[in-house]
Amino acid sequence: MKNQKGFVLAETLVVAVAVMGIFSLLYANYYPLIGEYEKREVYDDIDSKYAAHWVRKILIDKAVNRNVVAMNSCGGNCHIFYASYYRERKINDNEVIREKIKLIDESEAQFSHNDSSPYIQNYITAANIKAIIITPYNITNFKNYVKNNSTIQVNSASANVNQYVFDRGFREYIDYLPNYKTASSRGAGYRVFVIVDHNTSREYDAYGSIEVRL
Numbered sequence: 001m002k003n004q005k006g007f008v009l010a011e012t013l014v015v016a017v018a019v020m021g022i023f024s025l026l027y028a029n030y031y032p033l034i035g036e037y038e039k040r041e042v043y044d045d046i047d048s049k050y051a052a053h054w055v056r057k058i059l060i061d062k063a064v065n066r067n068v069v070a071m072n073s074c075g076g077n078c079h080i081f082y083a084s085y086y087r088e089r090k091i092n093d094n095e096v097i098r099e100k101i102k103l104i105d106e107s108e109a110q111f112s113h114n115d116s117s118p119y120i121q122n123y124i125t126a127a128n129i130k131a132i133i134i135t136p137y138n139i140t141n142f143k144n145y146v147k148n149n150s151t152i153q154v155n156s157a158s159a160n161v162n163q164y165v166f167d168r169g170f171r172e173y174i175d176y177l178p179n180y181k182t183a184s185s186r187g188a189g190y191r192v193f194v195i196v197d198h199n200t201s202r203e204y205d206a207y208g209s210i211e212v213r214l
Contacts, residue, residue: 005093041205042206043173043207044209047208051194052193052209055194059120059212059214068081071136073154074133074152075141075153079135080154082104082132083131084100084102087148100200103152103165129194129197130164131195132191134190134212139177140181143177146174152165184213186211189213190212190214191212193207
């Protein structure tokens with residue numbers, strides 16, 4: 001009887017250790033996976049993808065000036081078409097407002113038609129777009145520049161652009177993307193990146209990109 005009880009106890013311990021080992025393995029692999037999913041669920045989500053699409057459409061339909069594709073920022077690997085950030089400003093002891101600060105706004109000057117700029121401005125406001133960045137279709141050089149340089153060169157706006165636009169979230173998104181080495185089947189030579197601000201109960205940025213033929 002004692003031997004039988006000892007055998008049952010040993011069996012129980014073996015099973016318990018095996019179950020604990022399985023749960024430990026699942027825990028160790030599951031939570032990092034969930035963390036990666038939560039980080040990437042804002043990559044090319046519906047809102048940012050639609051925002052990128054409509055920015056592309058406006059740039060094409062409203063005949064954007066060809067100067068917009070001059071890569072004069074990001075080490076010559078991108079053109080920052082629009083950049084901004086939000087901040088809270090205290091009005092009085094009982095009131096705090098959230099205001100948008102523009103860092104770079106070339107949209108009004110980059111259209112070939114004088115009456116076209118309100119379209120992009122209105123959409124930027126309506127879609128809560130924080131930044132619009134244009135790069136070559138193949139983003140290999142752009143990715144390498146963003147990865148290897150902690151400071152993005154954008155004249156006097158560099159410090160704020162690094163803090164509010166090329167922040168950790170955007171850098172991780174760019175690093176996540178493929179290089180797009182295969183030429184576009186639509187003949188697109190450029191890509192449009194947008195950063196969309198979600199001012200909800202959990203404020204966060206979403207990132208989207210789409211190819212564009214300018």
